[in-house]
Amino acid sequence: MNEESLFSLRNPWFRAGVGAAVAVFVVSAIIGFVWLPSAQSDPGFQGLWNAICSAAGVARDWHPGGSIVPPRYKTSEVELTPHMLDGATRLSIGRGATLSLRCTMCHGPQGISYANSPNLAGQYAGAIYKELEDFRSGARTSAVMSPMVADLSDNDMRDVAAYYASLPPPRPVQGTAPAIVVFGAPLRNIPACATCHGDIDHTTGAPLLDGLPAAYTQAQLAAFANGSRHNDFSEQMRNIARNMTPEEIDASAAWYASLQRR
Amino acid sequence: MLNNKRMILAHFWLAFGLFGVALVLGAWQMFIRSPLHPWLQDPELYYRSVTEHGTVMGYVFPTLIAMGFGYAVTELALKRPLIGVRWAWAGFILLALGAVTASVPVALGLASVLYTFYPPMIGNVFYYLGVVLVVVGSWIWVALMSVNFTAWKRANPGQPVPLAMFATTVGAYLWGWTAVGAATEVLFQILPAAFGLTSTINAGLARVFFSWTLHAIVYFWLMPAYIAYYTIVPRAIGGRLYSDAMARVSFILFLVVAMPIGLHHLFADPQVGSGFKFVQSVFTAFVSVPTLLTVFTICASVEVAGRLRGGKGVFGWIAKLPWDNPQMLAVALSFVMLGFGGAGGLINMSYQLDQPVHNTQWITGHFHLIFGGAIVIMYFAIAYDLWPQLTGRALANWRMMRWQLWLWFIGMIVTTFPWHFAGLIGMPRRMAYFDYSNPAIHPEAILVTASAIGGFILVISAILFFVVLLQGHRSPKIRHEEYRFSRPVHEAQRIPVALNSVALWVVLMIALTVTNYGYPIAQLLARSDGAVPVIPIGASR
Numbered sequence: 023m024n025e026e027s028l029f030s031l032r033n034p035w036f037r038a039g040v041g042a043a044v045a046v047f048v049v050s051a052i053i054g055f056v057w058l059p060s061a062q063s064d065p066g067f068q069g070l071w072n073a074i075c076s077a078a079g080v081a082r083d084w085h086p087g088g089s090i091v092p093p094r095y096k097t098s099e100v101e102l103t104p105h106m107l108d109g110a111t112r113l114s115i116g117r118g119a120t121l122s123l124r125c126t127m128c129h130g131p132q133g134i135s136y137a138n139s140p141n142l143a144g145q146y147a148g149a150i151y152k153e154l155e156d157f158r159s160g161a162r163t164s165a166v167m168s169p170m171v172a173d174l175s176d177n178d179m180r181d182v183a184a185y186y187a188s189l190p191p192p193r194p195v196q197g198t199a200p201a202i203v204v205f206g207a208p209l210r211n212i213p214a215c216a217t218c219h220g221d222i223d224h225t226t227g228a229p230l231l232d233g234l235p236a237a238y239t240q241a242q243l244a245a246f247a248n249g250s251r252h253n254d255f256s257e258q259m260r261n262i263a264r265n266m267t268p269e270e271i272d273a274s275a276a277w278y279a280s281l282q283r284r
Numbered sequence: 285m286l287n288n289k290r291m292i293l294a295h296f297w298l299a300f301g302l303f304g305v306a307l308v309l310g311a312w313q314m315f316i317r318s319p320l321h322p323w324l325q326d327p328e329l330y331y332r333s334v335t336e337h338g339t340v341m342g343y344v345f346p347t348l349i350a351m352g353f354g355y356a357v358t359e360l361a362l363k364r365p366l367i368g369v370r371w372a373w374a375g376f377i378l379l380a381l382g383a384v385t386a387s388v389p390v391a392l393g394l395a396s397v398l399y400t401f402y403p404p405m406i407g408n409v410f411y412y413l414g415v416v417l418v419v420v421g422s423w424i425w426v427a428l429m430s431v432n433f434t435a436w437k438r439a440n441p442g443q444p445v446p447l448a449m450f451a452t453t454v455g456a457y458l459w460g461w462t463a464v465g466a467a468t469e470v471l472f473q474i475l476p477a478a479f480g481l482t483s484t485i486n487a488g489l490a491r492v493f494f495s496w497t498l499h500a501i502v503y504f505w506l507m508p509a510y511i512a513y514y515t516i517v518p519r520a521i522g523g524r525l526y527s528d529a530m531a532r533v534s535f536i537l538f539l540v541v542a543m544p545i546g547l548h549h550l551f552a553d554p555q556v557g558s559g560f561k562f563v564q565s566v567f568t569a570f571v572s573v574p575t576l577l578t579v580f581t582i583c584a585s586v587e588v589a590g591r592l593r594g595g596k597g598v599f600g601w602i603a604k605l606p607w608d609n610p611q612m613l614a615v616a617l618s619f620v621m622l623g624f625g626g627a628g629g630l631i632n633m634s635y636q637l638d639q640p641v642h643n644t645q646w647i648t649g650h651f652h653l654i655f656g657g658a659i660v661i662m663y664f665a666i667a668y669d670l671w672p673q674l675t676g677r678a679l680a681n682w683r684m685m686r687w688q689l690w691l692w693f694i695g696m697i698v699t700t701f702p703w704h705f706a707g708l709i710g711m712p713r714r715m716a717y718f719d720y721s722n723p724a725i726h727p728e729a730i731l732v733t734a735s736a737i738g739g740f741i742l743v744i745s746a747i748l749f750f751v752v753l754l755q756g757h758r759s760p761k762i763r764h765e766e767y768r769f770s771r772p773v774h775e776a777q778r779i780p781v782a783l784n785s786v787a788l789w790v791v792l793m794i795a796l797t798v799t800n801y802g803y804p805i806a807q808l809l810a811r812s813d814g815a816v817p818v819i820p821i822g823a824s825r
Binding site for chain 2: 027028029033035036039040043046047049050051053054055058059074076077078079080081204205208209
């Protein structure tokens with residue numbers, strides 16, 4: 023037998039090899055593309071052609087036309103990029119300092135709060151800008167803050183953010199942070215606080231928590247957990263807060279509050 | 285007669301040296317995520333280690349073994365010098381360079397993407413370039429096997445190609461084609477992203493391309509072990525190969541059906557249609573055919589040996605087998621692990637049965653039992669058999685070899701059986717940390733502890749293995765004896781051309797790839813909405 027006759031129907035090995043491969047493919051294709059889909063009652067599987075297309079993985083529009091359900095509340099529309107607020111000018115910081123005079127009653131003359139409201143000194147500009155914009159748009163509501171920002175322009179908010187970002191932040195103390203802060207709770211899908219809020223890493227838009235009053239942190243985590251605060255992107259903080267235990271909330275709040283003030 | 289002993293030894297030593305490093309990493313991984321060790325606290329270190337372990341054990345180690353063994357088979361079976369020795373050295377250097385190039389970024393924590401790449405994660409570009417060098421080096425070997433095979437056939441028209449060379453060539457062609465999937469993924473999808481030319485990647489398509497490689501690569505790893513079953517073991521234990529034709533049919537079946545089946549790794553992936561998953565599930569089932577043929581043929585060949593040694597009755601021949609011979613022990617232990625691993629594999633490949641074990645520790649247990657157990661124990665056996673030919677010195681410490689093989693077997697069983705069970709009770713794979721104090725997870729603690737102990741037994745076995753090989757380099761020189769592969773019971777003078785050439789079967793392999801992968805790939809290529817942003821690993825943010 024020579025090489026030419028290998029690819030010939032007279033060669034029994036050719037007949038057996040090709041025949042078996044074709045038979046296995048055809049039989050398994052009939053089962054996989056026709057018979058198994060027929061067990062489905064979805065409209066997308068009805069009829070031979072539909073069944074074959076579905077089993078082949080042809081993309082279908084299962085929920086046609088405008089099926090995105092809008093939330094019943096306003097969500098954040100702020101779009102932040104990592105370096106969006108970099109490079110603030112002296113003029114911008116100065117304007118921000120002037121505008122900040124209206125903030126000092128709660129947030130302190132140097133951005134360090136003595137009234138259980140957040141510290142703003144050394145805060146990331148992106149975080150301040152985002153919260154101001156969310157208060158303005160109504161994505162986040164507060165009886166105090168909402169009227170305060172109502173007449174701020176976009177430029178005003180950038181200037182205020184630039185001013186507070188330019189102030190020196192509280193200095194971290196030495197000590198052992200609680201597990202929830204440095205490790206999170208992987209089994210409950212809770213990343214470490216420090217992966218987004220500074221220390222390990224920082225995520226654009228997430229605020230620095232150092233020195234944050236414990237009462238404020240606890241209140242915000244509770245608000246995230248019950249959904250009354252909902253201006254976090256993609257429900258990140260709501261999903262985290264819902265899974266935190268009261269002990270973890272207290273421990274993280276106490277840790278961040280313990281970070282020394284200047 | 286071996287003409288290129290240094291080149292072949294270089295392949296084996298680099299392979300086993302890297303294997304030793306990766307094995308220690310594997311044992312460390314088992315340990316630190318077991319209850320024996322407090323939480324590592326930096327999961328990145330764990331994934332760094334997993335990436336290096338997988339890259340070495342999956343790409344570098346078995347490829348070097350297949351290459352070194354392939355060159356040895358070429359010279360020993362064809363009884364003529366290897367054609368293309370310089371190219372073979374070039375391939376070896378590419379592999380060594382590739383291994384280093386890939387390992388450095390992994391060690392620096394710049395490419396903790398695991399050896400399966402997992403786009404949209406993108407690591408340092410040098411990691412992927414290193415893997416490309418490894419694959420290119422191995423393709424040189426594929427070409428050399430093809431050249432030597434063809435040249436011998438031309439010089440010996442009508443003669444049957446020696447079985448060992450036929451099977452090696454089949455393995456080479458299988459690897460040549462199956463590597464195309466991952467190569468396409470790396471060259472056209474991952475590298476542009478790793479170089480920063482694109483910021484998105486079609487992860488679904490990338491996973492389909494990788495599945496093209498991911499299953500047949502296992503059969504590429506397995507080829508040297510199967511070649512040893514057929515062509516070394518029967519001779520080493522004083523028997524004869526039961527059927528040469530059956531052996532060729534088995535290798536041919538591997539070539540044809542090992543390739544178009546990788547989608548069973550993507551049963552849980554949404555981007556491939558269920559019809560194609562089912563078809564590939566059916567083809568996966570057919571891979572059991574050559575394995576069962578092999579089990580039958582080798583058991584029959586071993587029985588021949590037992591009866592030649594005076595064994596009588598239905599089971600009496602078993603007692604007469606040369607159980608003190610490491611080759612006998614290796615094949616027996618390998619078959620036990622192949623049996624359990626194969627049974628688990630039947631579950632993985634079933635479209636429905638896979639659901640409860642998909643992405644659990646069951647899967648890691650499965651492929652460690654098959655590859656780390658059944659296959660790697662035969663790599664040891666191959667080294668034991670070839671070492672006297674390579675060094676010209678006796679390898680006589682059978683006692684230590686038996687200890688080593690037994691410890692490897694026990695270690696692998698102790699590692700993988702609890703691993704399977706942990707998967708059955710729902711333990712996911714690829715996790716750096718488990719809180720065993722959690723009541724839902726607590727039952728897994730004892731299983732993971734057992735696996736970690738198994739890992740340490742494997743390390744001890746590997747130490748013995750290195751001691752045996754190093755002793756082999758220092759023992760007295762022996763008179764050269766002609767190496768021979770096992771001879772079949774019936775030696776055919778002529779065999780059908782279909783069993784003496786691979787053309788028909790390579791065409792079938794490619795045709796089935798087109799039928800089973802063509803549409804899923806074309807569909808994903810045609811869609812414009814499949815790209816997702818890449819996630820840089822180890823980059824500063």
